[in-house]
Amino acid sequence: MEAEPNKLNLEGRRIVDISYFFKSLSEINQHGTFGCGISDMEIINERQFGMISRFSLQCKICGIIKYLYTEDPSENDTLDTNIATVLSTVSTGCGQSQLAEQQAILNLPQMSYREYQKNHDLLFNLVYDTALEVMEEAGKEELRLAKEMGDVDSEGNGLISVIVDGAWCKRSYKVNYDASAGVVSAIYIVYLLYYSILIF
DSSP states (O other): OOOOTTOOOOOSOOOOOHHHHHHHHHHHHTOOSSSOOGGGEEEEEEEEETTEEEEEEEETTTOOEEEEESSOTTOOSSOOHHHHHHHHHHHTTOOHHHHHHHHHHHTOOOOOHHHHHHHHHHHHHHHHHHHHHHHHHHHHHHHHHHHHTTOBOTTOOBOOOOEEEEEESSOOTTTOOOOSOEEEEEETTSHHHHHHHHTO
16 A cells, blocks of 8 residues: 555654653644644654654644654753663673664664764763762762771871772783783772773
């Protein structure tokens, strides 16, 4: 069966913010001054922004065009679907190619490599900035606790304990330590930063 003229033939699935989506549908339903509502509107276009869609709906009676998003485009204080998708991908040890395969199986819109990298960079900066902020707060709290317990040096500087661990590129079996390279990390204050960089 052929699609009607000027009517978009939609396929596949979409991820929606269900509360926002139904609220938007209710607002669109009350658009007309001629008694027209959502049942008189048809979808004439879809524009995709990665995993987020914007549908253009036009009323067949009054001709007005309304836009319906799969999530609120004005909410900047939460992770949108694109960033959340990239975060879930890297958090499970996957990348863009594995995400594309999952999207194909789920019949979801494909996030392009360019869009993936853009959101990956945004996510990295978000995690990095958050890690630095949390580490600074943790450091100040540890310093306060150290001074309260009297863990200070001769000049009154707070002494904070850390756990240090190291690794080499080959096993030594407690016999020879002739590896040409190794890595060491101070765990506790720097752990969050180390982990945030590691997952990327």
